[in-house]
Amino acid sequence: MNNDLAIKVENVSKCYRIGVKENMHDSLGASLLHFLKNPLQNYRKYRSLYQFDDLRPEQGEDRTDVIWALGDVSFEIKKGEVVGIIGINGAGKSTLLKILSKITPPTSGSITIRGRISSLLEVGTGFHPELTGRENVYLNGTILGMRKKEIERKFDEIVDFSGVEKFIDTPVKRYSSGMKVRLAFAVAAHLEPEILIIDEVLAVGDAQFQKKCLNKMKDVGEHGRTVLFVSHILPAVTRLCSRTILLNGGRVQVDGPTHEVICVYLNTETGAQAERRWVDLKEAPGDEAVRLCGVRVRANDGYVSETVDISEPLQIEIEYEVLQPGHDLRVYFHVFNEEGIEAFLSFDNDSAWVKRPRPLGRYVSKSVIPGNLLSEGRYFIGPTIRTENPSIKRLGVNDAVAFHVIDSMDGNGARGDSTGNIPGVVRPLLKWETQFNPKEAHVEKN
Amino acid sequence: MDNRYGTTSSGNSITVIPPKSGWTMTGFQELKDYRDLFYFLVWRDIKTLYAQTILGFMWAILQPLVQIVIFTIIFGNVAKLSTDGIPYLLFSSVALIPWTYISLATVQSSQSLIQGSSMLGKIYFPRLIFPITPVLAKLVDFGISMFIIVCIMLYYRVSPTWNLFFFPLFLIMMVSIPLGIGTWLSTLAIRFRDVRQAMPLFIQMLMFSAPIVYSASSIPEQYRFLYSLNPIVGVIEGFRACLLGFPIPWLYVWPGMVTAALLVISGTVYFKRMERIIVDVI
Numbered sequence: 001m002n003n004d005l006a007i008k009v010e011n012v013s014k015c016y017r018i019g020v021k022e023n024m025h026d027s028l029g030a031s032l033l034h035f036l037k038n039p040l041q042n043y044r045k046y047r048s049l050y051q052f053d054d055l056r057p058e059q060g061e062d063r064t065d066v067i068w069a070l071g072d073v074s075f076e077i078k079k080g081e082v083v084g085i086i087g088i089n090g091a092g093k094s095t096l097l098k099i100l101s102k103i104t105p106p107t108s109g110s111i112t113i114r115g116r117i118s119s120l121l122e123v124g125t126g127f128h129p130e131l132t133g134r135e136n137v138y139l140n141g142t143i144l145g146m147r148k149k150e151i152e153r154k155f156d157e158i159v160d161f162s163g164v165e166k167f168i169d170t171p172v173k174r175y176s177s178g179m180k181v182r183l184a185f186a187v188a189a190h191l192e193p194e195i196l197i198i199d200e201v202l203a204v205g206d207a208q209f210q211k212k213c214l215n216k217m218k219d220v221g222e223h224g225r226t227v228l229f230v231s232h233i234l235p236a237v238t239r240l241c242s243r244t245i246l247l248n249g250g251r252v253q254v255d256g257p258t259h260e261v262i263c264v265y266l267n268t269e270t271g272a273q274a275e276r277r278w279v280d281l282k283e284a285p286g287d288e289a290v291r292l293c294g295v296r297v298r299a300n301d302g303y304v305s306e307t308v309d310i311s312e313p314l315q316i317e318i319e320y321e322v323l324q325p326g327h328d329l330r331v332y333f334h335v336f337n338e339e340g341i342e343a344f345l346s347f348d349n350d351s352a353w354v355k356r357p358r359p360l361g362r363y364v365s366k367s368v369i370p371g372n373l374l375s376e377g378r379y380f381i382g383p384t385i386r387t388e389n390p391s392i393k394r395l396g397v398n399d400a401v402a403f404h405v406i407d408s409m410d411g412n413g414a415r416g417d418s419t420g421n422i423p424g425v426v427r428p429l430l431k432w433e434t435q436f437n438p439k440e441a442h443v444e445k446n
Numbered sequence: 447m448d449n450r451y452g453t454t455s456s457g458n459s460i461t462v463i464p465p466k467s468g469w470t471m472t473g474f475q476e477l478k479d480y481r482d483l484f485y486f487l488v489w490r491d492i493k494t495l496y497a498q499t500i501l502g503f504m505w506a507i508l509q510p511l512v513q514i515v516i517f518t519i520i521f522g523n524v525a526k527l528s529t530d531g532i533p534y535l536l537f538s539s540v541a542l543i544p545w546t547y548i549s550l551a552t553v554q555s556s557q558s559l560i561q562g563s564s565m566l567g568k569i570y571f572p573r574l575i576f577p578i579t580p581v582l583a584k585l586v587d588f589g590i591s592m593f594i595i596v597c598i599m600l601y602y603r604v605s606p607t608w609n610l611f612f613f614p615l616f617l618i619m620m621v622s623i624p625l626g627i628g629t630w631l632s633t634l635a636i637r638f639r640d641v642r643q644a645m646p647l648f649i650q651m652l653m654f655s656a657p658i659v660y661s662a663s664s665i666p667e668q669y670r671f672l673y674s675l676n677p678i679v680g681v682i683e684g685f686r687a688c689l690l691g692f693p694i695p696w697l698y699v700w701p702g703m704v705t706a707a708l709l710v711i712s713g714t715v716y717f718k719r720m721e722r723i724i725v726d727v728i
Contacts, residue, residue: 099463100463101569102463103725104725105465106463106465109465110463110465112463113461113463114460114461117461119569121568121569125565125568125569126569128494130493130497130498131494135486142482142483143483145571148482171497
């Protein structure tokens with residue numbers, strides 16, 4: 001193994017046996033009878049859970065009682081690299097983490113790790129409600145692999161970070177759940193391994209505490225430590241990791257620079273997409289007056305795309321068919337971010353059609369959202385059409401399409417050369433000017 | 447820098463995670479590296495056992511004490527079992543204190559993996575810590591309840607003899623019983639939950655298989671070797687001899703010592719063989 005490598009994963013596969021089928025009985029009596037009649041069968045059944053010897057990846061695919069959670073995964077991670085692992089549920093992320101943390105062994109293949117490793121698949125493992133905060137810090141710390149002396153040295157820092165100083169000698173069962181999480185995370189944040197493996201532990205705590213944790217984690221990365229970070233929170237991955245591995249169906253689908261991998265991920269992800277069509281007009285949203293035919297998001301290059309660069313404009317297209325002539329239409333869309341906060345709403349203000357009765361036919365309303373307006377993250381478009389006089393809502397589709405705004409951090413965006421977390425729903429690039437006037441300061445002094 | 451996971455002792459430890467392999471006996475160094483964790487887990491077990499109780503550690507004395515009194519009344523005064531001339535109170539307390547330790551530690555050690563299953567799936571540390579922790583934690587209760595024996599000995603004016611020299615030997619033998627059974631049963635309990643159902647029966651059988659309420663001398667001589675294969679027999683006979691100053695009945699002791707040693711060795715080997723796949727089956 002090369003000296004500059006921290007982790008080397010070679011052809012790792014993992015299979016789980018799920019093949020214990022329960023026999024179905026339609027009454028309690030029948031199932032009791034079954035239990036009485038078949039102790040030997042039960043023995044064989046539960047015993048089989050332990051036997052993997054006959055399994056090989058190549059022949060296992062067609063067996064119904066096993067699941068290959070990982071298949072032939074290989075990658076290398078250099079010292080000091082901060083690598084993200086993403087993928088939909090069931091892609092094998094957790095299994096990979098468990099194998100790297102020595103919790104479960106691979107079925108085949110091997111892993112070589114150089115350096116002291118700590119893994120955080122959960123915060124507060126081993127916390128006992130009857131013990132005080134102080135005792136739990138020690139217990140949890142040693143469970144995570146720290147030495148008693150090490151914890152003693154960092155104890156004040158840990159308590160300070162958690163913000164529960166006042167209650168440190170109170171049993172943890174009297175803590176609020178937030179306090180518990182903060183204390184647990186404070187212990188975890190003070191681990192000093194050479195390699196740190198983190199599952200989505202950040203999905204806990206309030207926004208402010210999450211931010212504190214993200215910053216702490218960023219520190220860890222910057223101190224030359226190797227970090228493996230598994231998360232669904234894409235902005236966090238973008239911010240922390242320079243490289244990302246996308247798992248799909250237990251295999252490495254892409255491995256490369258984070259923003260490229262996230263593009264691939266969002267393009268293959270199921271769920272809301274950048275384009276939606278309704279081919280059968282009878283099934284389409286709307287009523288007898290107007291129906292929606294399609295909605296799409298186009299990136300600056302004119303192609304339909306789930307990902308757009310933060311500094312580039314994008315186009316929203318709403319296609320609809322007017323089925324009754326003579327209505328005055330009002331076409332608009334809502335923009336929601338991931339947290340469900342409405343970023344803005346925009347009306348079709350094309351003077352050619354405002355307050356004019358429309359003839360029958362198909363229309364496409366297009367609107368351009370400028371670059372350097374939306375913040376990083378995922379957005380959902382909700383197109384709506386009303387007819388005026390009287391005002392009647394004809395259709396409205398929540399989250400019809402979605403797109404992802406990505407900050408490639410090339411220095412041209414609003415963030416400049418900053419790499420930290422920038423709050424806010426919008427991120428406009430504003431014009432700034434600073435005047436320097438030494439004379440006036442001098443005058444004021446007198 | 448600690449070398450928790452490694453096989454080399456330089457600053458840069460290297461861990462190799464191979465696919466599961468059957469028989470491994472490595473990793474005892476690892477247990478030593480985790481001694482701080484042992485300390486805090488044992489501390490947790492002790493502290494939480496009596497948390498929010500009025501009597502606290504008094505329970506460690508009260509439980510065996512009540513049992514001793516009941517046994518003395520029923521077996522000593524009502525059933526009038528033979529005790530080779532020892533007052534029944536003295537006879538039963540010297541046996542019941544180690545027996546209480548053995549039974550409690552065995553039950554808890556056997557259930558340790560199932561009880562710790564949530565932790566098993568979230569973090570790695572040497573799995574042997576699970577069954578060993580209750581074996582150590584219960585020693586504290588044992589130590590406290592030894593106070594009863596001392597009081598009863600003072601009451602009957604039994605003075606210590608040179609036999610006490612052998613006492614540590616029987617302590618080790620006593621600890622090895624729950625350790626051996628616990629490593630076996632905790633692993634088996636993962637695969638077959640029958641273990642938990644059978645546990646009370648098993649403990650009850652163990653109790654009557656040992657000379658706790660009756661005297662070992664009431665067993666016919668031709669069965670003595672078979673009888674003494676049970677290590678609990680040796681522990682209790684040893685305790686009686688050491689504390690009350692009888693000659694140590696080695697004939698009752700050494701077969702049990704061999705069994706106890708075999709139990710610990712085989713249990714550890716079986717545990718090490720199974721420990722890596724435990725989490726997939728639990």
